[in-house]
Amino acid sequence: MRPVRFGLIGCGVIGKGHLKMMxxxxxxxxxxxxxxxxxxxxxxAAAVIQQQAGEEAAARTSTYVDDDELLADERIDAxxxxxxxxxxxxxxxKALKLGRHVxxxxxxxxxxxxxxxxxxxxxxxxxxxxSCRVTYAxxxxxxxxFIAEGGLGPIRVVRIRATKAAGxxxxxxxxxxxxxxxxxxxxxxxNWGIYDFNYMMELTNWQLKPVxxxxxxxxxxxxxxxxxxxxxxxxxxxxxxxRCEGGEAIVFERGEFMPVRTEQQWQxxxxxxxxxMTMMGGKDSVVQLDRADRQQGVVSEALWRGNDSxxxxxxHYEDFAAAIHDGHAPRGxxxxxxxxxxxxxxxxxxARGRHSVSIT
Numbered sequence: 001m002r003p004v005r006f007g008l009i010g011c012g013v014i015g016k017g018h019l020k021m022m023x024x025x026x027x028x029x030x031x032x033x034x035x036x037x038x039x040x041x042x043x044x045a046a047a048v049i050q051q052q053a054g055e056e057a058a059a060r061t062s063t064y065v066d067d068d069e070l071l072a073d074e075r076i077d078a079x080x081x082x083x084x085x086x087x088x089x090x091x092x093x094k095a096l097k098l099g100r101h102v103x104x105x106x107x108x109x110x111x112x113x114x115x116x117x118x119x120x121x122x123x124x125x126x127x128x129x130x131s132c133r134v135t136y137a138x139x140x141x142x143x144x145x146f147i148a149e150g151g152l153g154p155i156r157v158v159r160i161r162a163t164k165a166a167g168x169x170x171x172x173x174x175x176x177x178x179x180x181x182x183x184x185x186x187x188x189x190x191n192w193g194i195y196d197f198n199y200m201m202e203l204t205n206w207q208l209k210p211v212x213x214x215x216x217x218x219x220x221x222x223x224x225x226x227x228x229x230x231x232x233x234x235x236x237x238x239x240x241x242x243r244c245e246g247g248e249a250i251v252f253e254r255g256e257f258m259p260v261r262t263e264q265q266w267q268x269x270x271x272x273x274x275x276x277m278t279m280m281g282g283k284d285s286v287v288q289l290d291r292a293d294r295q296q297g298v299v300s301e302a303l304w305r306g307n308d309s310x311x312x313x314x315x316h317y318e319d320f321a322a323a324i325h326d327g328h329a330p331r332g333x334x335x336x337x338x339x340x341x342x343x344x345x346x347x348x349x350x351a352r353g354r355h356s357v358s359i360t
Contacts, residue, residue: 004101004321007033007070009091010082011041013175014105018080019045021313023052028321031057032075035064067091071098078126078324081105085190086183089114096121103320106131107190108337112345115338122334126323131194131340132332133312134279135202136319139287142304143203143275151289151303152270155204158250159267160196163237166224166257179220179232187234189217189344193254197340198332199279200250200266206336208244210343210359215240217351224257240347242359281308 006022006029008015015036022029031053034045042063050058064070071079071094078101081091089109095102096118108129109115118127147155179187201208217235220228228236237255244250268275273291285308293299316332323330346357 001325003028003030004324005030005032005075005077007031007035007073007076007079008045008082009035009067009070009079011036011038011045012082015041015082016044016048017313018082019048020052021311021317022080023049023057024314025317025321026053028318031061033062033064033070033073035067035070037065067094071095071100077101078103078320084177084183085110085185086177086180092118092127093121096123096125096127099123099125101126101320101324103128103316104130106194107185107344108194108341110185112338112341115334115341119334119338126320126330127334128316128320128323128330128332129337130313130316130332131198131337132202132330133316134195134199135331136312136315137280137308137310138306139277139281139285139304139308140199140202143277143287144205146275146289146303147203147268147270148205151273152268152275153272154246155208155248155268155270157267157269158200158204158208158248159265159269160193160200160250160252160254162192162196162264162266163253163255163258163260163262165260165262166227169226174227174229176229176231179228179234179236181234184234186344186348187217187219187232187236187238188254188256189235189238189347192256193238193252193344194340196252196254196266196279197343198336200268201336201339202331203268203275203277206339207246208248208250209246210242210250210339210346211245212243212356212358213240213343213346213350214356215347215350216354217348218255220257221259223259227257235351238347238351240350242343242347275303278308283307283309 081104177183217238220236239253242250287304289303
């Protein structure tokens, strides 16, 4: 089984990570081309390839100025698109039209209608979003199995709260896309909330069916306005209540650059117990189970304990390459992306109109 021949479009900050991960998987992936508008980034990518994979690999890896040049390379089976959302959507559509498998960065798209266009163009090709990287933590399988077997009873509440304290002033100019609707499709909700949501949906085995959202979003506080680019117009803090078809509720809050002590909690509450875990928990992680007991009230124990460290980007590439070979649906697939993007679209619509929004 030969490696999947990949092209990388975008060699910027996140593109550098994609480049290194692909080169780390020579049995599954053969990098044959890179593209970037900036000559300096193309030269840096070529140097990384030579250093990590050797002169022979560097010699057979073509460098292109733009996506059109790279997509015309007939050697390529799949592309990784590491561009800001505002320019990435069109590139993903072009790649799918040309019959390439596509692994693309998060968030999935600017709007849910764009993902529907991706799906219409897919024609059996594998497509996946990087929002799923957090779902490869070792604890995820154990938690998902426990919930699927009914360990919590019917789910009532999925709770996500992650508010991060502001640090000192930035040393470098903040990236213009970070809190921009035009460039990124939003702010902290799509930058980090996408990881939270993908993680919790994976833990609950995608059984939750969101039907309505009520939300509020806030921009960066004036005291911290040097933490984001002057053109920023999206959220630095949001909170949302999402009602699901079966009566479950998702209570969701995330914020960055805030005048608070950092707080983080990912929790799933059922009729028979509650699980509390840490996304990307690292070493000595514990998934705590607080189990209902008629006599004692609540009994607390560790459902899972261990090293929850993982390289999500490598795991995502391994899963994606395997999906191309055997045809299974990868994590972060377009059907899952559509669910998440519809929820995010509803959150922003609700925040703008200050009313509840249905999710079809």
